[in-house]
Amino acid sequence: xxxLSISNLSMRFDLPNGxxxxxxxxxxxxxxQGELMSVLGPSGCGKTTLLNIVAGFLAPTxxxxxxxGHEVRGPDAERGMVFQQGALFEWMSVRENVSFGPRMAGKSxxxxxxxxxHLLDIVGLQDFKQKAIYxxxxxxxxxxxxARCLANDPDVILxxxxxxxxxxxxxxxxxxxxxxxxxxTGKTIILITHSVEEAxxxxxxxxxxxxxxxxxxxxxxxxxxxxxxxxxxxxxxxHPEFAQRREEILxxxxxxxxxxxxxxxxxx
Amino acid sequence: xxxxxIYLGIFIVSFFIVRTVTDQAQKGFNARKTVTFGDESAVKPxxxxxxxxVLALFFLWGSFTGSSLLPGFLHMPGAFVGxxxxxxxxxxxxxxxxxxxxxxxxxxxxxxxxxPEVDPGEGWAKDDGAAIGAYRSGLIRVDKNDEKGxxxxxxxxxxNGQPISPGVDVFVNNARIGMxxxxxxxxxxxxxxxxxxxxxxxxxxxxxxxxxxxxxxYRDSTLYEHLGYSLFRVIVGFFFGALVGIPLGYAxxxxxxxxxxFDPIVEFMRPVPPLAxxxxxIIWFGIGETGKIILLFLAALWIMAIAARAGVSGVAIxxxxxxxxxxxxxxxxxxxxxxxxxLPEIFTGARVxxxxxxxxxVAAELVAAEQGAGMMIMVASKxxxxxxxxxxxxxxxxxxxxxxxxxxxxxxxxxxxxGRV
Ligand SMILES: Nc1ncnc2c1ncn2[C@@H]1O[C@H](COP(=O)(O)OP(=O)(O)OP(=O)(O)O)[C@@H](O)[C@H]1O
Ligand SMILES: [Mg+2]
Numbered sequence: 001x002x003x004l005s006i007s008n009l010s011m012r013f014d015l016p017n018g019x020x021x022x023x024x025x026x027x028x029x030x031x032x033q034g035e036l037m038s039v040l041g042p043s044g045c046g047k048t049t050l051l052n053i054v055a056g057f058l059a060p061t062x063x064x065x066x067x068x069g070h071e072v073r074g075p076d077a078e079r080g081m082v083f084q085q086g087a088l089f090e091w092m093s094v095r096e097n098v099s100f101g102p103r104m105a106g107k108s109x110x111x112x113x114x115x116x117x118h119l120l121d122i123v124g125l126q127d128f129k130q131k132a133i134y135x136x137x138x139x140x141x142x143x144x145x146x147a148r149c150l151a152n153d154p155d156v157i158l159x160x161x162x163x164x165x166x167x168x169x170x171x172x173x174x175x176x177x178x179x180x181x182x183x184x185t186g187k188t189i190i191l192i193t194h195s196v197e198e199a200x201x202x203x204x205x206x207x208x209x210x211x212x213x214x215x216x217x218x219x220x221x222x223x224x225x226x227x228x229x230x231x232x233x234x235x236x237x238x239h240p241e242f243a244q245r246r247e248e249i250l251x252x253x254x255x256x257x258x259x260x261x262x263x264x265x266x267x268x
Numbered sequence: 269x270x271x272x273x274i275y276l277g278i279f280i281v282s283f284f285i286v287r288t289v290t291d292q293a294q295k296g297f298n299a300r301k302t303v304t305f306g307d308e309s310a311v312k313p314x315x316x317x318x319x320x321x322v323l324a325l326f327f328l329w330g331s332f333t334g335s336s337l338l339p340g341f342l343h344m345p346g347a348f349v350g351x352x353x354x355x356x357x358x359x360x361x362x363x364x365x366x367x368x369x370x371x372x373x374x375x376x377x378x379x380x381x382x383x384p385e386v387d388p389g390e391g392w393a394k395d396d397g398a399a400i401g402a403y404r405s406g407l408i409r410v411d412k413n414d415e416k417g418x419x420x421x422x423x424x425x426x427x428n429g430q431p432i433s434p435g436v437d438v439f440v441n442n443a444r445i446g447m448x449x450x451x452x453x454x455x456x457x458x459x460x461x462x463x464x465x466x467x468x469x470x471x472x473x474x475x476x477x478x479x480x481x482x483x484x485x486y487r488d489s490t491l492y493e494h495l496g497y498s499l500f501r502v503i504v505g506f507f508f509g510a511l512v513g514i515p516l517g518y519a520x521x522x523x524x525x526x527x528x529x530f531d532p533i534v535e536f537m538r539p540v541p542p543l544a545x546x547x548x549x550i551i552w553f554g555i556g557e558t559g560k561i562i563l564l565f566l567a568a569l570w571i572m573a574i575a576a577r578a579g580v581s582g583v584a585i586x587x588x589x590x591x592x593x594x595x596x597x598x599x600x601x602x603x604x605x606x607x608x609x610x611l612p613e614i615f616t617g618a619r620v621x622x623x624x625x626x627x628x629x630v631a632a633e634l635v636a637a638e639q640g641a642g643m644m645i646m647v648a649s650k651x652x653x654x655x656x657x658x659x660x661x662x663x664x665x666x667x668x669x670x671x672x673x674x675x676x677x678x679x680x681x682x683x684x685x686x687g688r689v
C-alpha cells in the first residue's frame with residue numbers, strides 16, 4: 001500500500017509537576033501518494049507535534065503510523081523536512097547544503113552533481129552555488145532548504161511554516177514554487193501554516209485542527225492547488241469560492257481562539 | 269602623583285586639540301545616526317587617541333627618566349649632580365663660635381669619587397670636603413678637622429645661618445641637611461622628579477638591554493631560548509589540554525553518563541585558579557618541564573572541556589533533525605553537524621585557554637625554572653636589574669597579544685560564519 005496512514009494517534013506530554021498536556025488525541029487520517037495537505041489551527045493545537053511524529057522525531061504515546069506499508073520508527077531519508085528557518089548548515093556552501101543527503105548516502109558527485117545543479121536552477125540559485133549561507137536573504141535560504149530536501153528524493157515532505165518568516169512578496173513567489181515542485185515531482189507533502197490563504201492556495205486537502213486536546217476539527221478538499229499550478233496565484237484568490245472558504249475557515253479559527261481565551265479567563 | 273596629573277593633562281588637552289583640529293564627522297552610515305550616545309555600534313575607537321595614548325606613555329617614561337631620546341627641555345628636573353657648598357656654625361664649651369664652609373661633590377651613584385681637597389681656612393672651625401652619590405645621602409663629620417672637637421663640646425648650631433638641631437632640617441642649595449641624634453650633619457642632595465635608573469631605567473636602556481640579551485643571552489640561555497621555552501610549554505600544555513578536553517566536552521554534551529561523571533570534577537576544578545596548583549605540582553613533579561606542562565595541561569583542560577560542552581548544547585535541534593531526515597548516521601551528525609557547529613565556541617575557549625596558559629606559565633616560571641620569560645624577570649629582579657624586568661614584562665605582553673591575534677586570524681579563517689547566523 002503506498003501512501004501515509006495515521007490511525008488513532010495520541011500524544012501526551014507528561015510535565016515534571018505531575019500535570020500533562022494532551023497534545024494530540026485520536027488523530028486518524030490517510031494521505032495518498034502525491035497529495036498535498038495543508039494543516040491549519042490555532043497556536044498550540046499540536047500541528048508541530050503531529051509533524052514531528054510523522055518525521056520520526058517523537059514517538060506517539062499510542063496509535064499507528066504507516067508509510068508505504070511499513071511502520072515509521074525514527075527519522076529516515078524517506079521523510080524530508082523543511083523547517084521555518086535556521087536548519088541550514090552555515091559551515092557549508094549552498095551547493096554543499098543541497099547535496100548533503102546524497103553525500104551522506106555515500107554517493108559520488110557524478111551521481112548527484114547533475115540533479116543538484118538542476119534543482120538549484122529550478123529554485124533560481126544557479127548563481128549562488130558557492131556562496132555561504134549567511135550571504136543569502138531569508139527567501140533564498142528557504143529555497144536552499146527546499147532544494148536540499150528535494151535533492152534527497154524523499155517520499156514525503158514535511159514543512160513546518162516554511163514560509164512563515166518571509167515577506168509577502170517573496171512568500172507569494174515561494175508559494176508558486178512549492179506548487180510547481182509538487183506537481184513536477186509528485187511528492188506527498190504536509191504543510192503547516194498560519195496563513196489561511198496559503199493553506200487554501202496550496203492544499204489539495206486542508207486539515208483544520210482544534211486545541212485541547214489537539215484533534216482534527218474539519219477536513220476540506222479544495223480545487224485551488226490544481227488551479228494554481230502555472231497560474232498567477234492572485235487570479236486564484238479572486239475565485240468566488242476562495243473568498244467564501246477563507247471567511248468560513250477564518251471564522252472557525254476565530255471561534256476556537258475565543259473559546260481558548262474564555263477558558264483561560266475562567267481558570268484565572 | 270605628578271606623573272598622573274601630567275597624564276591626565278595630556279588626556280584632556282589632546283582631546284580638545286584633536287577635536288578642534290580634525291574633522292569629527294562620522295563616516296558612512298554612522299553619519300546619519302542622530303542617536304549615538306548609548307548606541308555601542310556607533311562608538312569607533314579614535315585612532316588618533318590611540319596613537320597619542322601610546323606616545324604619552326613613552327613620553328612620560330622618557331621624561332621622568334631623563335631619556336636621551338627626548339630633548340633636554342622635556343626632561344623633568346633630575347637629581348642634582350655637581351659641586352655645592354654650605355656653611356656651618358659651631359660652638360664649643362668655652363662659648364666661642366666659629367663658621368666654616370663645606371664643599372660637597374654630588375656624583376652619579378655608580379661612580380667612585382674622592383672628597384675634594386680644600387684649604388682649611390681661618391679660625392678654629394676648618395673647611396671640609398665631602399663626596400656623596402646622587403639619590404643617596406651621607407653623614408658629614410664637620411668637627412673632625414676642627415681645632416675644638418667633640419671632646420670640648422663641639423656642636424653645630426646653624427647651617428647657612430639657620431639654626432639646626434636633631435629633627436630640624438635646613439634647606440641649602442641643591443640639598444637638604446638634617447642632623448642625627450649625635451649631632452652629625454646628614455647631607456641629602458636634591459632628588460629632583462626623575463626616577464633613578466634602578467627603579468625605572470629610561471626606554472633606551474631597555475632597548476640596549478634587549479640588544480645585549482638578544483646577542484649574549486642571560487643566565488646561560490639566549491633570549492630566544494627563554495621565550496621559546498615559555499612558548500613551548502604553553503603550546504604543548506594547551507595542545508594536550510585541547511586534545512583531552514575537547515573530546516571530553518563532546519562526551520559530556522552527548523552522554524548522560526559522561527555528563528554525570530565529569531560534571532562534579534569539571535565544576536569543581538573550574539574555579540580553582542591554576543596558580544593555586546603550582547605548589548602541589550612542584551611537590552609531585554619537581555620544577556622540571558613535566559610539572560609545568562602538566563600544570564598548563566590542567567589549565568587548558570577544563571576551559572576546553574567546558575567550551576566543547578557548550579558547543580554541543582548550542583546546536584540548534586532543527587539542524588540535527590534536518591540532518592537525520594536527510595539520512596545522516598550518528599557518526600555523520602557528529603562529523604558534519606556537531607563538530608562544525610561547536611567550532612565558534614571552541615575557538616572562544618581556545619583563546620581564553622591560551623591567555624590563561626600564558627599567564628600561568630609566567631607565574632610558574634617566577635616560582636621555579638631554569639629558563640623562561642618568567643624566570644628571567646624573577647632573577648633579574650633579585651639583582652635589581654630593572655631594565656631586564658621591564659624588558660621581560662614588555663616581551664611577555666607582546667607575545668601574549670601576538671598569540672591572541674594569531675588565534676583570531678585562525679578563527680576568522682576557520683569559522684567565517686561566526687556571529688553572522
Ligand atoms: N516538549 C514538550 N513538552 C511539554 N509540552 C509540549 C512539548 N511540546 C509541545 N508541547 C505542548 O503541546 C501542545 C502542542 O504543541 P505544538 O508545538 O504541537 O503546537 P503547534 O500547533 O505547533 O503550535 P504553533 O502554531 O504555535 O506552532 C502545546 O500545548 C504545547 O505546550
Ligand atoms: Mg508549531
